[in-house]
Amino acid sequence: MKITVVGTGYVGLVSGACLAEMGNDVLCLDLDPEKIRILKEGGIPIHEPGLDQVVARNVAAGRLHFTTDVQEAVQFGTIQFIAVGTPPDEDGSADLQYVLSAAKAIGRHMTDYKVIVDKSTVPVGTADKVKAAVRAELDARGENIPYSVVSNPEFLKEGAAVDDFMRPDRIVVGAEDDQAIFLMKALYAPFQRNHEKLLIMDLRSAELTKYAANAMLATRISFMNELALLAETLGADIELVRHGIGSDPRIGYHFLYAGCGYGGSCFPKDVKALIKTGADSGHNLRVLNAVEDANDAQKLVLVDKVVERFGEDLSGKHFAVWGLAFKPNTDDMREAPSRVIIAELFRRGATVTAYDPVAMPEARRVFGEDARLVYAERPMQALDDADALLIVTEWKEFRSPDFDVIKAKLKSGIIFDGRNIFDPALPKKAGLTYLSIGRP
Numbered sequence: 001m002k003i004t005v006v007g008t009g010y011v012g013l014v015s016g017a018c019l020a021e022m023g024n025d026v027l028c029l030d031l032d033p034e035k036i037r038i039l040k041e042g043g044i045p046i047h048e049p050g051l052d053q054v055v056a057r058n059v060a061a062g063r064l065h066f067t068t069d070v071q072e073a074v075q076f077g078t079i080q081f082i083a084v085g086t087p088p089d090e091d092g093s094a095d096l097q098y099v100l101s102a103a104k105a106i107g108r109h110m111t112d113y114k115v116i117v118d119k120s121t122v123p124v125g126t127a128d129k130v131k132a133a134v135r136a137e138l139d140a141r142g143e144n145i146p147y148s149v150v151s152n153p154e155f156l157k158e159g160a161a162v163d164d165f166m167r168p169d170r171i172v173v174g175a176e177d178d179q180a181i182f183l184m185k186a187l188y189a190p191f192q193r194n195h196e197k198l199l200i201m202d203l204r205s206a207e208l209t210k211y212a213a214n215a216m217l218a219t220r221i222s223f224m225n226e227l228a229l230l231a232e233t234l235g236a237d238i239e240l241v242r243h244g245i246g247s248d249p250r251i252g253y254h255f256l257y258a259g260c261g262y263g264g265s266c267f268p269k270d271v272k273a274l275i276k277t278g279a280d281s282g283h284n285l286r287v288l289n290a291v292e293d294a295n296d297a298q299k300l301v302l303v304d305k306v307v308e309r310f311g312e313d314l315s316g317k318h319f320a321v322w323g324l325a326f327k328p329n330t331d332d333m334r335e336a337p338s339r340v341i342i343a344e345l346f347r348r349g350a351t352v353t354a355y356d357p358v359a360m361p362e363a364r365r366v367f368g369e370d371a372r373l374v375y376a377e378r379p380m381q382a383l384d385d386a387d388a389l390l391i392v393t394e395w396k397e398f399r400s401p402d403f404d405v406i407k408a409k410l411k412s413g414i415i416f417d418g419r420n421i422f423d424p425a426l427p428k429k430a431g432l433t434y435l436s437i438g439r440p
Ligand SMILES: NC(=O)c1ccc[n+]([C@@H]2O[C@H](COP(=O)([O-])OP(=O)(O)OC[C@H]3O[C@@H](n4cnc5c(N)ncnc54)[C@H](O)[C@@H]3O)[C@@H](O)[C@H]2O)c1
Pocket: 006, 007, 008, 009, 010, 011, 012, 029, 030, 031, 032, 035, 083, 084, 085, 086, 098, 101, 102, 119, 120, 121, 122, 154, 155, 156, 157, 158, 265, 266
């Protein structure tokens, strides 16, 4: 099948590469000439394990191409995936300007039947807006070319994106006409081991499903984070509680890890957008408001613990921070807890040496030139002259350190672990004070 992907960011590139891997001819469009230049020269603008091989293989096979030419891109694919960003607007709602401008471009240049697929995360009712935007462009041209609009939200996780796309738990397709349903079924046939994975529904239910999934996952995390704080006060261990409740299949083990808050390009923005959708339609989504509040507070929990030990004023104190990305296996720092933690340490007068296996170039962009923040080449080097260590991202390479070396380096001998990555007995055996989330 011939497919165009409009927007070659995270989701666009992973989707385009994986759809090519399944034998389709894919043309990825982006308006950012720098991104397309990197891709055309064989580079990958994001860090995502395994993606480079899939891209290289399909470029070499002649199935995956990149362009900045809008007209060429629109005329290429029968299926047009819109995978552009939907960042939060000032009031928390999803900003649809990129989606609608992509839709208009399709209406402006299409010359034959198109299935226009919203893959971006978009609020309920967006498919109707996309339909209207395309119709307005066709009317302006005096054309009446047929087209369908489909909602096909994406559920991939960064760091595991290729696997999530190629082996999905489910594929949600919101569609309202037989031709579009037929084409979407044919497109996804090779992706499914069993047919129950393809869930065909109406457009609005598909749009809401995406927000419901992220909101449910964010709720589990905020719930566990609050219980972790309670566990600390009560002298219980949240990790044992997690095992205790996760063994109930109605609850399950996934997404129950307490930590220093959820970040990333999706949960924070999608929870906000769903709250706004609720408010706009007369529903105060109380649970989700609390989920967001709890997460905002949780991002500061490590600093609260630092303040308990070192006092409100941290002038003259220096901290090592391990982990900058919002989670392991990505260089993405969008809404990362590290941003809030480091900013709060600065506000209180402290300085920081940070280490992250892949996100340091991104951190340089995020924080800019700032004398209060330097970067280490290795995790242990970050500990030089540090009063204490803060662990913010659970990268594998942090999991088995030499605790005696940490003890020798840290002035206070304190580790503040925001991701519960160690068995507490090990740092304690080396004489360190180990403060994690929700554990005695
Ligand atoms: N990042 C994720 O893990 C993830 C997972 C599932 C769903 N989503 C959703 O997918 C959407 C895209 O997210 P992302 O992280 O890939 O965004 P991104 O910011 O990485 O990429 C968006 C790209 O779209 C391009 N673009 C904008 N307008 C364009 C236009 N009119 N024509 C062509 N290109 C255009 C931008 O230049 C950019 O490269 C969002 O709605 C997001 O919520 C993201």
